[in-house]
Amino acid sequence: MITALQQPVSPTPMKEHFLIEWTTESIFKGRTAIMRDRKQRCLNAELEAKVADLVRQAEEVIRDQQEVRSQSISTQIKSYEEEDDYNLRHPLLSEGTVDLHSETKPKTKNVDPINKVQNKLHSASKGRKSNSRVKLKYSDVQTASDVAIPEDFSDFSLAKTISKIEGQLEEEGLPDYIDDGIFCGVSEDIGTEAQIRFLKAKLHVMQEELDNVVCECNKKEDEIQDLKSQLKNSEGDCMRQQRTINLQQSQTEKYKTLFEEASKKCDGLQQQLSSVERELEDKRRLQKQAAASQSAMEVRLNRALEEAEKYKLELSKLKQNNKDIANEEHKKIEVLKSENKKLERQKGELMIGFKKQLKLIDVLKRQKMHIEAAKMLSFTEEEFMKALEWGNK
Template identity: 80%
Template sequence: TLGLNVSFSFTRRSVSGTPLPPRGQQPAASRRDLFAREEEYKRLNAELQAKTADLVRQAEEVIRDQQEVQSRPVSTQIKSYEKEEDYSLSGLLSEGIVHLHSETKPKTKNVDAVNKIQNKRHSANKGRRANSSIKLKYPDVHVANDVAIPEDFSDFSLAKTISKIEGQLEEEGIPDYIDDDIFCGISNDIGTEAQNRFLKAKLRVMQEELDNVVYECNKKENEIQNLKSQIKNFEEDCMRQQRTINLQQSQTEKYKTLFEELNKKCDGLQQQLSSAEKELESKRRLQKQAATSQSATEVRLNRALEEAEKYKLELSKSRQNNKKSCLLQAAIIGTELFLKCLKCVRHEHHYKLSKLHLFSNAKKTTKILYFRI
């Protein structure tokens, strides 16, 4: 048996969830935006993990089917390919059997050959149905942005695999137990011309099958190349998304630190505001007290002004009375002095000089009193 051992190692990449934004007094719009982004990243991560698991399962099924096909003996593979002859080959075979009827003599052998060919056609249909379940599967896979990528799959090539199998066959050689019975189910007594026609028909059918196989191989190789390019694009997209995620995480960390600083500043401002409100309240109380005291002082001042006006009038009256009284007193004093002088002149003539001196003093005093008034 010839087996092809293929091992794949998968590297899974998943979108890591972004950390929860800090709870606090941040703006409602930015907080909702961060929560929405976080939920979107979680949903994408879950979808990518599910698609990755599905892709891994499909790849394991393909590898298992391929190993089953490759582990089968070469003889069974050749027989399975022989069983996949379509109705065109059966028509050619039936035409060859008609010519065999005309060339061969015993009729019983021809009848047996026809029955064997019909049995072979029936078994070919069964083999076609059985072999269809062994064919490799290449389902249409909707690859996500972040999938499990086989590392050895990038170096896979059908041409390399075929060359490797041919090299193994050349080294080991074709097994001796392969049953190369081309005329299985046909009588050995047929002529050379019928054999040639049968072989030509079989060769034509095998050539068509080979062309189909080559076409399928080329098609699969093109699909593999397309998948490689898609995987490369998905890797680049995944790297871009990882960079954006890292950038968003750094931005969220910055926003978190800024939010904490703003919370601290807000707490300080809140304390300052509360102290300012207390001071304002005390100042309002003082202002009310000052207003009440000012109104009381204004009332008192008004009363004092009224009393001052009264006292002013009384003072002016008293001053006028004082002036009159002072003049009367001065006149009385002057007259008294004059009378005394006269008395002195009368009584004592020898004191004349002293009387004159006293009279002059009396005049001076009267003048001083007049000036003061």
């Protein structure tokens, strides 16, 4: 009876346990979905920050590259302007040297002693200039192709030339084929001494002019030296600028490679961002679906909780009924146990009486056997006596 009463109660705790597990699993799934959504939002924020940082770095690299290009272009423009200035100055120097040599060039039309004297005076002025530390470096400065330089330039002196001319004039006299251009504006009736004095005066004037020309040449030489030093400085600056240009070109190449790498990284991150955005959209869609399903699950959960409360009340009622039934059954069992004890006691008493009766039966059987044996013995004694008597007879 007890087992029969407890069998209909067993399904209700299982159902309650299943409902509790189902509710806990649904709550856990909802919490995990919320945590996953929060993690996705954090990852999206980090990715957006990284993309913004990469875009900013790419813009800085592009800006630096543009600055480097503008600086390299400005340095190239400056170098080109300096080269143009140098080219403009250099032809002026070459033209100045050509004009100077053309001014000091002797006339070679009439080969006469006076023209030779003038040529030697010019060559002597050049020799004096070369011997008195004021030396023009004709190898460095480009001269015109029509400048006449005497072959005995290094071994010529003005004093020797003047003394030689005076000795020739005193010995031979003034020649008849002197160029009229020398004595232009002078009477032809003057004597040789006057002509010699006139030539000496003209020689002194030419010497003064030569000294002036030498001073100008010295100034030009100083200017040439200054220009050469400026040229060296400009060449050094040009070399330095070339090195800086090379460095800037290498830096531009490096920045180009960095920019390409950054652009590649930016493209990769853009692709990652697009993929993450797609994943985010998918997650949002799933989140919406999960929210809808969660709301439905909450409704179902509320209904299930209400049903669980109902089942709990029913379970408590059934438990109370089971307790009452169990108490009643316990009381009945106690009564049955007491009756069973009485029956057992009566059974024991009956068994004792039955055993006593069996013992009595055994005693009676023994008595019966003794009686029968006594009867048999009496018969045998009588027969024995008869046999004895027969033997005696």
